Each structure stands twice: as C-alpha cells, then as structure tokens.
Amino acid sequence: QVQLVESGGGVVQPGRSLRLSCAASGFAFSTYVIHWVRQAPGKGLEWVSLISVDGRKKYYADSVKGRFTVSRDNSKNMFFLQMHSLRPDDTAVYYCSKGGDGYSDAFDIWGQGTMVTVSS
Amino acid sequence: QSLLTQTPSVSGTPGQRVTISCYGSYSNIGGNTVNWYQQLPGTAPKLLIYSINQRPSGVPGRFSGSKSGTSASLAISGLQSEDEAVYYCATWDDSLNGVVFGGGTKLTVL
Numbered sequence: 011q012v013q014l015v016e017s018g019g020g021v022v023q024p025g026r027s028l029r030l031s032c033a034a035s036g037f038a039f040s041t042y043v044i045h046w047v048r049q050a051p052g053k054g055l056e057w058v059s060l061i062s063v064d065g066r067k068k069y070y071a072d073s074v075k076g077r078f079t080v081s082r083d084n085s086k087n088m089f090f091l092q093m094h095s096l097r098p099d100d101t102a103v104y105y106c107s108k109g110g111d112g113y114s115d116a117f118d119i120w121g122q123g124t125m126v127t128v129s130s
Numbered sequence: 131q132s133l134l135t136q137t138p139s140v141s142g143t144p145g146q147r148v149t150i151s152c153y154g155s156y157s158n159i160g161g162n163t164v165n166w167y168q169q170l171p172g173t174a175p176k177l178l179i180y181s182i183n184q185r186p187s188g189v190p191g192r193f194s195g196s197k198s199g200t201s202a203s204l205a206i207s208g209l210q211s212e213d214e215a216v217y218y219c220a221t222w223d224d225s226l227n228g229v230v231f232g233g234g235t236k237l238t239v240l
C-alpha cells in the first residue's frame with residue numbers, strides 16, 4: 011500500500027525546536043521529490059519545502075527560510091523537517107507529500123498530517 | 131496573500147456545472163503546469179487534476195481542467211453532494227523557486 015505517515019508533531023513553546031518525520035512505504039521513495047505542505051487552522055494550504063531526489067537541492071518558502079531544514083534518508087525511506095525558532099504562526103497541520111521527479115510535478119500521495127502547535 | 135487568486139466560494143445544485151478559476155501571472159501559471167487538489171472536510175488534500183487537464187486513476191470524468199495564459203480553471207459537471215469540498219489550484223513559481231497554492235474555493239452543493 012502506497013502511503014506516507016507523518017509523526018513528531020506536538021505542542022512546543024515559541025522559540026523552541028521540533029523535528030517532524032515522514033515514513034514512506036509502497037513506492038520507490040528514492041526516485042521522487044518530496045514536499046512539506048502545511049495548513050494553519052481554518053486556513054488554506056501553504057507549501058513549505060521540497061527536497062530533490064538525491065537530497066542535494068532544497069527549496070523553502072520565504073516564511074520558513076533560515077529556520078527550517080529538510081532532509082531525507084533514502085536508505086530508510088524517511089524524510090524529515092527540522093524546525094527551529096518556532097513561532098505561533100507556524101501552528102498548523104504539516105503534511106508530507108510525494109511529488110514526481112520534477113519540482114513542479116503534482117503531489118499524488120499525501121500523508122494524514124501531524125499537528126504542530128506553537129504556544130506558551 | 132497568495133500569488134494565485136481563487137474565488138473564495140462557489141455554489142451549485144445537483145446536476146449543475148460549476149467552474150472554479152485560478153488567476154496567476156507569467157512567473158507561475160503562465161509558464162508552468164497547473165494541478166488541482168480537493169480537500170474534503172477533516173481530511174488530507176487529494177490530487178484531482180494534474181498537468182492542467184489530466185485525471186489520476188479513480189477521478190471521475192466529471193472533473194476537467196484547462197489553462198489559458200495566466201489563468202486556469204477547474205470544471206465540475208453533473209454536480210453531486212459528495213463534491214462539496216475546498217478546491218485548491220497549485221503550480222510552480224519561477225520567481226520564488228517554490229510551489230504556490232491558491233487560497234482555495236469552497237464549493238457548496240445546495
């Protein structure tokens with residue numbers, strides 16, 4: 011079964027760090043671009059980051075640049091989002107999603123999401 | 131404020147045809163393919179249309195996509211109650227070097 015499963019969400023104080031994980035199964039993980047997308051409560055979708063197939067190229071939304079770092083471990087079919095200096099406006103459900111082999115390809119598989127709440 | 135503009139809401143009656151539009155610019159829609167996602171209440175988004183007008187396996191033929199210049203459209207014909215959801219357009223932006231989503235359009239089936 012093709013699926014992505016996120017984990018690592020929770021409640022964290024402003025300024026602290028959190029690492030999200032995304033476990034892939036049922037497809038050749040190492041051959042696809044992987045994205046993180048978030049959705050604040052009651053709001054729309056916001057793209058956060060992508061990592062290339064080989065992990066060498068990483069792109070970030072301006073809102074998280076310099077604070078978030080994306081990485082992948084193709085040997086373990088795992089994908090990570092390290093978040094630092096968290097702010098209340100980072101509160102959202104974070105989804106990992108599978109792209110294609112190109113950056114503009116559609117996200118055809120989505121995880122169920124993991125909730126991150128930044129609050130004191 | 132998203133770089134892709136969608137009408138916040140649209141409504142229709144069962145059996146009707148509705149169109150959802152997505153307006154962008156030359157740096158995003160104008161030079162790239164467009165994808166559409168459907169998000170049912172309380173669930174993760176689902177890919178509905180990719181590469182402007184292609185349907186993934188399992189998506190009914192009632193859903194179709196198109197693009198003209200710097201705008202794209204999603205059409206839903208034969209509207210059904212289960213189509214009630216929020217629909218998002220998305221594409222790559224060459225200036226931002228990132229993916230951009232529209233603000234979403236909530237479809238209500240009356």
